[in-house]
Amino acid sequence: MAERMGFFTDTSVCIGCKACEVACKEWNRVPDDGFVFRATSYDNTGALGANTWRHVAFIEPDRPVTGDGLDGWLMASDVCKHCTEAGCLDVCPTGALFRTEFGTVVVQADVCNGCGYCVPACPFGVIDRREGDGRAFKCTLCYDRLRGGLEPACAKACPTDSIQFGPLDELRERAEARLDRLHREGRSNARLYGEDPGDGVGGAGAFFLLLDEPEVYGLPPDPVVPTRDLPRMWRWAAAAAATLATVTTLAVLGRR
Amino acid sequence: MAECHPVGFQWVMEAKARGATVFHIDPRYTRTSAMADVHLPIRAGSDIVLLGALINHVLSGGHEFREYVLTYTNAAHLVSEDFRDTEDLDGLFSGFDPDGRTYDPASWAYAHRSDAPPPGEVGGASGAGRGREHAETAEAETYGSGGAAADAAPATDPTLTHPRCVFQVLKRHFARYTPELVERACGIPRAEFARLADTIVACSGRDRTTAWVYSVGWTQHTAGAQFIRAAAILQLLLGNIGRPGGGILALRGHASIQGSTDIPTLFNILPGYLPMPHAGRHEDLDAYLASAGPDTGFWGRKRAYLVSLLKAWWGEHATAGNDFCFGHLPRLTGDHGHYATVLGQIDGTVKGYFVIGENPAVGSSGGRAQRFGLANLDWLVVRDLTLVETATFWKDGPEIATGEMRTEEIGTEVFFLPAASHVEKEGTFTNTQRLLQWREKAVDPPGDCRSDLWFFYHLGKRVKARMTGDEIDRPVRELAWDYPEEGPHAEPSAAAVLREIGGIGPDGRALDSYTELRDDGSTRCGCWIYCGCYAGEVNRPARREPRGGADPWIAPDWGWAWPANRRILYNRASADPDGRPWSPAKALVWWDAAAGRWTGRDVPDCEPDKPPGHRPPSGARAEQALSGTDPFIMQADGKGWLYAPFGLADGPLPTHYEPHESPVANPLYGVQANPARVVYPRPDSPYNPPRSPRFPYVLTTYRLTEHHTAGGMSRPLPYLAELQPELFCEVSPELAAERGLVNGGWATIVTSRTAIEARVLVTERMRPLRIEGRTVHQVGLPYHWGWGGDGLVTGDVANDLLPLALDPNVYIQESKAATCDIIPGRRPAGPALRELVRRYREDGDG
Amino acid sequence: MVPEAEFRSYHGQPILKRPVWHEPHMPLYLYLGGVSGASSTLAAAARATGRDRLALATRLAAALSGAAGSALLVAELGRPERFLNMLRVIKPTSPMSLGSWILALQGGLTAAAAGSAVTGLLPAAGDLAGAAAAVTGPLMATYTAVLVSDTAVPAWHEARRELPFLFAGGALAGAGALAMLTVPRAEAGPARAVAAAGAAIELAAEHAITHRLGIVAEPYTTGSAGRLLRAARLLAAAGGALAPLAGRHRVLTTASALALTAGAICTRFAVLRAGRASAADPRYTVVPQRKRIYGTLEMP
Numbered sequence A: 001m002a003e004r005m006g007f008f009t010d011t012s013v014c015i016g017c018k019a020c021e022v023a024c025k026e027w028n029r030v031p032d033d034g035f036v037f038r039a040t041s042y043d044n045t046g047a048l049g050a051n052t053w054r055h056v057a058f059i060e061p062d063r064p065v066t067g068d069g070l071d072g073w074l075m076a077s078d079v080c081k082h083c084t085e086a087g088c089l090d091v092c093p094t095g096a097l098f099r100t101e102f103g104t105v106v107v108q109a110d111v112c113n114g115c116g117y118c119v120p121a122c123p124f125g126v127i128d129r130r131e132g133d134g135r136a137f138k139c140t141l142c143y144d145r146l147r148g149g150l151e152p153a154c155a156k157a158c159p160t161d162s163i164q165f166g167p168l169d170e171l172r173e174r175a176e177a178r179l180d181r182l183h184r185e186g187r188s189n190a191r192l193y194g195e196d197p198g199d200g201v202g203g204a205g206a207f208f209l210l211l212d213e214p215e216v217y218g219l220p221p222d223p224v225v226p227t228r229d230l231p232r233m234w235r236w237a238a239a240a241a242a243t244l245a246t247v248t249t250l251a252v253l254g255r256r
Numbered sequence B: 001m002a003e004c005h006p007v008g009f010q011w012v013m014e015a016k017a018r019g020a021t022v023f024h025i026d027p028r029y030t031r032t033s034a035m036a037d038v039h040l041p042i043r044a045g046s047d048i049v050l051l052g053a054l055i056n057h058v059l060s061g062g063h064e065f066r067e068y069v070l071t072y073t074n075a076a077h078l079v080s081e082d083f084r085d086t087e088d089l090d091g092l093f094s095g096f097d098p099d100g101r102t103y104d105p106a107s108w109a110y111a112h113r114s115d116a117p118p119p120g121e122v123g124g125a126s127g128a129g130r131g132r133e134h135a136e137t138a139e140a141e142t143y144g145s146g147g148a149a150a151d152a153a154p155a156t157d158p159t160l161t162h163p164r165c166v167f168q169v170l171k172r173h174f175a176r177y178t179p180e181l182v183e184r185a186c187g188i189p190r191a192e193f194a195r196l197a198d199t200i201v202a203c204s205g206r207d208r209t210t211a212w213v214y215s216v217g218w219t220q221h222t223a224g225a226q227f228i229r230a231a232a233i234l235q236l237l238l239g240n241i242g243r244p245g246g247g248i249l250a251l252r253g254h255a256s257i258q259g260s261t262d263i264p265t266l267f268n269i270l271p272g273y274l275p276m277p278h279a280g281r282h283e284d285l286d287a288y289l290a291s292a293g294p295d296t297g298f299w300g301r302k303r304a305y306l307v308s309l310l311k312a313w314w315g316e317h318a319t320a321g322n323d324f325c326f327g328h329l330p331r332l333t334g335d336h337g338h339y340a341t342v343l344g345q346i347d348g349t350v351k352g353y354f355v356i357g358e359n360p361a362v363g364s365s366g367g368r369a370q371r372f373g374l375a376n377l378d379w380l381v382v383r384d385l386t387l388v389e390t391a392t393f394w395k396d397g398p399e400i401a402t403g404e405m406r407t408e409e410i411g412t413e414v415f416f417l418p419a420a421s422h423v424e425k426e427g428t429f430t431n432t433q434r435l436l437q438w439r440e441k442a443v444d445p446p447g448d449c450r451s452d453l454w455f456f457y458h459l460g461k462r463v464k465a466r467m468t469g470d471e472i473d474r475p476v477r478e479l480a481w482d483y484p485e486e487g488p489h490a491e492p493s494a495a496a497v498l499r500e501i502g503g504i505g506p507d508g509r510a511l512d513s514y515t516e517l518r519d520d521g522s523t524r525c526g527c528w529i530y531c532g533c534y535a536g537e538v539n540r541p542a543r544r545e546p547r548g549g550a551d552p553w554i555a556p557d558w559g560w561a562w563p564a565n566r567r568i569l570y571n572r573a574s575a576d577p578d579g580r581p582w583s584p585a586k587a588l589v590w591w592d593a594a595a596g597r598w599t600g601r602d603v604p605d606c607e608p609d610k611p612p613g614h615r616p617p618s619g620a621r622a623e624q625a626l627s628g629t630d631p632f633i634m635q636a637d638g639k640g641w642l643y644a645p646f647g648l649a650d651g652p653l654p655t656h657y658e659p660h661e662s663p664v665a666n667p668l669y670g671v672q673a674n675p676a677r678v679v680y681p682r683p684d685s686p687y688n689p690p691r692s693p694r695f696p697y698v699l700t701t702y703r704l705t706e707h708h709t710a711g712g713m714s715r716p717l718p719y720l721a722e723l724q725p726e727l728f729c730e731v732s733p734e735l736a737a738e739r740g741l742v743n744g745g746w747a748t749i750v751t752s753r754t755a756i757e758a759r760v761l762v763t764e765r766m767r768p769l770r771i772e773g774r775t776v777h778q779v780g781l782p783y784h785w786g787w788g789g790d791g792l793v794t795g796d797v798a799n800d801l802l803p804l805a806l807d808p809n810v811y812i813q814e815s816k817a818a819t820c821d822i823i824p825g826r827r828p829a830g831p832a833l834r835e836l837v838r839r840y841r842e843d844g845d846g
Numbered sequence C: 001m002v003p004e005a006e007f008r009s010y011h012g013q014p015i016l017k018r019p020v021w022h023e024p025h026m027p028l029y030l031y032l033g034g035v036s037g038a039s040s041t042l043a044a045a046a047r048a049t050g051r052d053r054l055a056l057a058t059r060l061a062a063a064l065s066g067a068a069g070s071a072l073l074v075a076e077l078g079r080p081e082r083f084l085n086m087l088r089v090i091k092p093t094s095p096m097s098l099g100s101w102i103l104a105l106q107g108g109l110t111a112a113a114a115g116s117a118v119t120g121l122l123p124a125a126g127d128l129a130g131a132a133a134a135v136t137g138p139l140m141a142t143y144t145a146v147l148v149s150d151t152a153v154p155a156w157h158e159a160r161r162e163l164p165f166l167f168a169g170g171a172l173a174g175a176g177a178l179a180m181l182t183v184p185r186a187e188a189g190p191a192r193a194v195a196a197a198g199a200a201i202e203l204a205a206e207h208a209i210t211h212r213l214g215i216v217a218e219p220y221t222t223g224s225a226g227r228l229l230r231a232a233r234l235l236a237a238a239g240g241a242l243a244p245l246a247g248r249h250r251v252l253t254t255a256s257a258l259a260l261t262a263g264a265i266c267t268r269f270a271v272l273r274a275g276r277a278s279a280a281d282p283r284y285t286v287v288p289q290r291k292r293i294y295g296t297l298e299m300p
């Protein structure tokens, strides 16, 4: 297995140019997401989905912007988290979703039967089934490019290095250093998201530096991979199954 | 900058990471503001007040970089006794002719040094009475890199105390530009202004430099050129020109838009900023050269530049005996700018029209006038990548919908010729930083698409083939029109064209530098400032060493910058008068006394062996007239001009005028708007009256990262179109409340020209401003949509709202500040639309 | 109910993806799978106690509902032609993978048992299959609860304890109701008992869901899910109460059986809709998660 590769997306330097979104679609030949004016700031693709694997969020200021430029209008490029414990991968019944040698989570389109189970299993709401096609799609972390020794298309296109690609351990160090610097500059609102291997998904392979609460960016505050509770769920199901069997047995044992 | 130059913006981010403080001055809070340390919301069109107040802050606080200012600028020059300032004449400079709405610049001249020989004619013609001519022939822009001719021997006062020295004139002129005025006129609070003023002063001087970056937020105004002048004055006073990290950086627009002024598609200049000859006044070469700019400074070699150009164009036919075919050049008769041409179409004086890589039916101000012009042509050729609106207006334009045009009645014969895109052909781009970069062809153009080079070359060949022996055909018949052809479609070699532009010597070899150009016809050069781009028979723009070459910092082997691969112009000013860097941190070029040469990281922008102590002999010509301390080598006097004694159509100093359409009165002068601005008052070019209660809001237009200009290259692309699928306007919550506008709903925006509809985006990023004690709302409108073409998304044309009001120097339209009304809901369709506008106009006039 | 605290979101948009599963496929599959599971269990018990009419009817019910459920499942796939990819792997972390195997076994066993019963061929093998289907049956009826709970959908994941009982109860009620309708009243005693008990279990589980889940219970009580669930409750209560009396009259049998069936089906539609609604409103994602981290919505 090669080194685990991932993304550190530093939203404090994201200029919302959406080059990442477009580069991803160009490289991966992802279809467009429809032409709908959403009146949600400069965001008209809305969210990650089967047809948008990088998504740039725009968070309008909720009060008049003052002379300070910083933090007035937040922009952040979201992507599949390539979770250490990935809900989508855990529940996939066909093995279409698999973990690559880079530690990333990828759908094999030729295996996916479109059961749709991965969709609600993702605690980040990333993967989705494509209308008309029936299969599930999401960021592959440019598996094909990685195998060819290239960096992912989105990171390559990002002009400000908001998207940093590299070995996960290295990225975590860089992120800590960046966070320290921002804190020293008095930007106490800066925080890392998804970098902690102790979190509910065992740490994300794509993590973020945010300037506000995660939910403001459309991210869950405390995501947990649903399969964490699986053994207990089976135990409750077994109890229910036993109840069903017992009730049935009692019913036939009763008076004729 | 983050919006329109996101790739360049990475360097701003880099600077920030190294500790730079970034200010963003813009009516709107944009993606750029979000990355800036400070955002200053400014009322569109009021920047001269802000810049003027900064100049005043520097001058009144004694913050100028004295040594730099004294030696490198014209601060010490004395101005003529006849000069009267706007402060004296309530908003006019001396020399204004109210009938022609033009200036005669004679009174703005320097006072001549009493011991020097007489100055001769300024600009070659007698200064007096030239105003009208000057404006009519669009001559202001023709100074280009040469600058205007000016007295090279003015009287000076090195103590800078003489009441008529430029320094004192400046002080008086800007004295009323105060922080209070900034607050009143721009809507920027005093504390914010102080923060800006303190920062730029602290970040200028020997050890530090400040850069100003601008683009069309400053230029698209009826006083646009003066906005830039104001910034130039500020930067000269602070010693920020010609030095690393300094400058006023014009971020350019279209790919190779810099190239399109260097080797111009403009009507009034020839390649290398040589002026276009004028009919009647420039019968022969000598008459032309006499008025084509100064004889001192490097511009003094203009004869060599022009003769080499004529030799490139007419080859063997160009001889000393026939003025090198100077007579073959077309002549100007007046303003042939874009808007004058369009009105000529409406009037029937312009019959045919080539539109190459432009979409004026959507992209140009006064869209209705554009289309009425197109509809009145005999023939129209459109070359584009897609079927843009300019090629289809006759069947699906908005005027068909209103019933004002009927397809059957439009006589224009439209030829649409598909063009190859930038990836389907090779050639150069010249962009910001004057950098020429060669592009390879990635794929063959599909179908009938051909490069523009192919089109013009083969069109030229066919036209030439039809020329007769008639005298009138001679200029075309004799054109040197022979480039190697390649491939199945006989594509002319772009490299051969570049080589010719780069200059060829008597031995047939590519030239090294423009200093080798000769006026005897022995050299050929398509554009003197590009001379040397093929030196050593190497396609220098094609070099791609990112940080390589002699200096990783300068990266001299990344493309090729004109002139002479120099990365920072006027870099002689990066060293002190003695030739030593002002500080080690800002060292760029310096005088190496031991070697007796200028040296450094960049190519020195002066004669390499002229010592700092050199003083020119009296009566010297061209560069020989420059001293060792003159960094501005293209100027007649080698100085940076704080005050422009000649060369601008609207005054020697920047002055605040209100935009042509403004909701407020000029807070400074009785004169409301730039008196020399170009307007076309006629029924098909209506205007909103100033301070009209019917049009109470400021309208400003701009770009979005997601689209490109008139949209022909972005609306057809799904990955871009989906990102911004509809025309929208941005308004503040306060304006939304005032007008009942709802986020996500519709609004109709009205001016005297027309009304358009747009979706509404209510945002705190639009801030209502306090101007002169009352609230002024601004409506923001991107301009990328049109009704059709091959677009996947459509929308009304923002430009249909805008007036035909132009800057008098460069003829750029005022698309950044107009007035409008905004009402909730969609606009009426069909004839009812015209009815709505008619009612507004009647009310507005009443 | 405690008034909701202020919470913030991204333009009010969902954080999670709505489950993509369709109506009526998915709720009917849940119902049919449950009926198949409970029926095969009942069939084995009936066979073991010599109730052959009941055994035959429930074997048939188990086989047919299992087959119909499989058909719906295949139809639900985005790429139905790739149904067999389900059986490419056995994946313990995927309830759908295990469920597919359970479904395959259940389908095979119930088909064998029913085939033998109908044709009279290979009775021993038929009985063996029928007995085995008594093992797969209860799993068949409850694995679907694990299937939906093992998602990030708040209304499902938070109800992971109750859903197996809800589904088991509904399975019993549905299977009992079907048997009541298809078996002579005299022999349908166990069916009535099963149906009544199932309804009671269903009602208890519903009560637990709507009272234990805090804010996440809201999707079960509001909107169309709420309406469906209220209807389901009434139907289960009525059908369950009638069931013990149903031996007395055909009309009562029919009424009880239809009410129970309708109740079990409504419950499953309600579960799907509650799941969708809870995924669509970011509040159900954010509020519980923030409470989990900070004990409150506010920053500590």
Ligand SMILES: Nc1nc2c(c(=O)[nH]1)N[C@H]1C(S)=C(S)[C@@H](COP(=O)(O)OP(=O)(O)OC[C@H]3O[C@@H](n4cnc5c(=O)[nH]c(N)nc54)[C@H](O)[C@@H]3O)O[C@H]1N2
Pocket (backbone or CB within 6 Å): B001, B003, B004, B005, B025, B026, B027, B028, B030, B042, B043, B044, B045, B046, B047, B214, B215, B216, B217, B218, B251, B252, B253, B254, B700, B701, B702, B703, B704, B705, B706, B707, B708, B709, B710, B816, B817
């Ligand atoms: N994505 C993208 N990039 C582009 C283009 C494109 O269409 N799309 N076009 C290219 C071209 S052709 C050009 S010319 C450049 C233009 O690049 P820019 O000049 O950056 O483009 P604009 O958005 O037109 O205007 C810039 C800003 O000026 C502000 N502004 C308006 N009025 C005033 C004013 O009076 N004072 C001040 N200080 N600011 C004002 C506007 O709010 C806007 O934010 O971009 C080039 N790059």
Ligand SMILES: Nc1nc2c(c(=O)[nH]1)N[C@H]1C(S)=C(S)[C@@H](COP(=O)(O)OP(=O)(O)OC[C@H]3O[C@@H](n4cnc5c(=O)[nH]c(N)nc54)[C@H](O)[C@@H]3O)O[C@H]1N2
Pocket (backbone or CB within 6 Å): B216, B220, B253, B254, B356, B357, B358, B359, B360, B362, B363, B364, B365, B383, B384, B385, B386, B388, B419, B420, B421, B422, B452, B701, B702, B703, B708, B709, B710, B711, B712, B713, B783, B798, B799, B802, B815, B816
């Ligand atoms: N309201 C408002 N109006 C403005 C501005 C503003 O800020 N506000 N900005 C102004 C500015 S700065 C500009 S530059 C103009 C731009 O306005 P236009 O130049 O009229 O508009 P573009 O859409 O850039 O048109 C360029 C066309 O060239 C085509 N093209 C691209 N490559 C080639 C090629 O190689 N060959 C040929 N033949 N065609 C090609 C494209 O498909 C496109 O249709 O808009 C101006 N108008």
Ligand code: SF4
Pocket (backbone or CB within 6 Å): A080, A081, A082, A083, A085, A086, A087, A088, A089, A105, A121, A122, A123, A124, A125, A126, A127, A138
């Ligand atoms: S973010 Fe969602 S889709 Fe991506 S790996 Fe994690 S669980 Fe799977």
Ligand code: SF4
Pocket (backbone or CB within 6 Å): A088, A091, A092, A093, A094, A095, A096, A097, A107, A111, A112, A113, A114, A115, A116, A117, A118, A119, A135, A136
């Ligand atoms: S939809 Fe495809 S990728 Fe998702 S769980 Fe089903 S088989 Fe796996």
Ligand code: SF4
Pocket (backbone or CB within 6 Å): A023, A024, A025, A027, A028, A053, A054, A079, A138, A139, A140, A141, A142, A143, A152, A153, A154, A155
């Ligand atoms: S890594 Fe590749 S697939 Fe993933 S978002 Fe970036 S460009 Fe798209």
Ligand code: SF4
Pocket (backbone or CB within 6 Å): A013, A014, A015, A016, A017, A018, A019, A020, A021, A056, A075, A076, A077, A157, A158, A159, A160, A161, A162, A163
């Ligand atoms: S490319 Fe980089 S800067 Fe641009 S939107 Fe994406 S992450 Fe932000």
Ligand code: SF4
Pocket (backbone or CB within 6 Å): B004, B005, B006, B007, B008
């Ligand atoms: S479009 Fe081209 S020129 Fe413009 S920012 Fe992007 S890379 Fe630079």
Ligand SMILES: [Mo]
Pocket (backbone or CB within 6 Å): B252, B253, B254, B257
């Ligand atoms: Mo432009």
